[in-house]
Every structure is written in structure tokens, then in C-alpha cells.
Amino acid sequence: MGWFGKKLKQEHKVMLQHERAAGAQLPEYHRATPECAHPERWSMIDSMTAEVEVLELLATLVTTLKPELVVETGSFLGVSTEWIARGLERNGRGRVISCEFDPVVYAKAKERLAGSPLLPWMELRNESSLEMTVEGTIDLLFADSDPELREAEVKRYLPQMNPHGLIVIHDASSHLKTVREAALTMEREGLLRVLLLPTPRGLVLAQPRQS
Numbered sequence: 001m002g003w004f005g006k007k008l009k010q011e012h013k014v015m016l017q018h019e020r021a022a023g024a025q026l027p028e029y030h031r032a033t034p035e036c037a038h039p040e041r042w043s044m045i046d047s048m049t050a051e052v053e054v055l056e057l058l059a060t061l062v063t064t065l066k067p068e069l070v071v072e073t074g075s076f077l078g079v080s081t082e083w084i085a086r087g088l089e090r091n092g093r094g095r096v097i098s099c100e101f102d103p104v105v106y107a108k109a110k111e112r113l114a115g116s117p118l119l120p121w122m123e124l125r126n127e128s129s130l131e132m133t134v135e136g137t138i139d140l141l142f143a144d145s146d147p148e149l150r151e152a153e154v155k156r157y158l159p160q161m162n163p164h165g166l167i168v169i170h171d172a173s174s175h176l177k178t179v180r181e182a183a184l185t186m187e188r189e190g191l192l193r194v195l196l197l198p199t200p201r202g203l204v205l206a207q208p209r210q211s
């Protein structure tokens, strides 16, 4: 039981855990899957923020691909947004637009990032990924909002994707079936070419099919 005696929404519960952890890293908590037998070898800050190794990969993808426009769905506390921005800062160009649907979580992310030297590279929006409009060609899309929405999100932004761009979809392990199945469905539909990385929570690397 939490605020005003009501059950806390999962995002709000993890938000408080994140504050208490103060940046300390823990072993990844997801259970083993056939494709990832030792999740405890990975690290996490909390159960909502992507695995630390995935955060590092995001920054490296940004420095490798030099995107002008990165779109992220599901900011949570803005930790992955910051890692993307770190890559952009190193590139000296580009920007990341990240949306967070929940106003309480959005306010906390804004508060956490206030004064960050990475702010010039990031734009946080309190919007739903299924309603947000962004202008321009998307070079890198990181889909990390509600698992049930990932397919709709990717389909929403696909027409705006750079044909040589990259789509990264989180939570695609065989244990978290919804996202994995959504990615494979879009591959069967001829929309994407898909790689399934065997990380604890699972990660899809995909490209638009026409490229």
C-alpha cells in the first residue's frame, strides 16, 4: 500500500526504488531463459531501466551510427535517454526525443535531469508514443514503453524511418513473449529484418525491410 492508501502503480514503486538505490548496481533480476542462462552476469539499476549493458550498447550505437534524430518511447526516469544523449554529445550532433506517458514519472524525470550537462541533446515529452508526432527522418528508434504497445509504436514510426536506420526494441526475451512475438510478426509481414539478442530481458535489433 502506498500513497493515500492506494496500491502503487508499478512504475511509481520502481521510481521510489530507483531513488533509494542512488545509482548502485544490482545483478539483473529477470530469471534465466533458454537463450540467456545467466542473467545475474548482467547489471541493473532497477527493474524498469534497461540493463546497464544495454544502456552502454545504446550509447555505442549512437557513436557508431551518428544519428541526427533518435526517438525513444518510454523515458521512465530518463536514464536510457541520458545514455543516448551521451553518445550524441560525443558525436557533437543530433538530438533525442523521448516520450513518457505518465505525468508523475515524467515530472520526476524532468527533476532528475534538471541541470544535466546533457540536456541540450535531449527533449522529454509528456505524451503517449501512439500520439506523439515528430518531424523529420528517424535514424534510430528505441522502443521501450508498454510491451503491449511496441508493435503499434514501431508501425507508427516506420514510415518515418531512415531506410538504413536502426530499430531497437527492448523486452523481447522468450520469457517476455509479447514483444518477441510482435517483432517476429512484423518480420513475417515483411516490414522488418530482425535479430534477437540473447540479453536478460531480450533485445531486438531491426531494420526496415526495404533497405
Ligand SMILES: C[S@@+](CC[C@H](N)C(=O)[O-])C[C@H]1O[C@@H](n2cnc3c(N)ncnc32)[C@H](O)[C@@H]1O
Pocket: 011, 048, 049, 050, 073, 074, 075, 076, 077, 078, 079, 080, 081, 099, 100, 101, 102, 105, 127, 128, 129, 130, 144, 145, 146, 149
Ligand atoms: C521500461 S520503462 C522505460 C525505461 C527507460 N527506457 C530506461 O531504460 O531508462 C517504460 C516506461 O514507459 C512508459 N509508458 C507506458 N506507456 C507509454 C506510452 N504509450 N507512451 C509513452 N510512455 C509510455 C511507462 O510509464 C514507463 O515509465
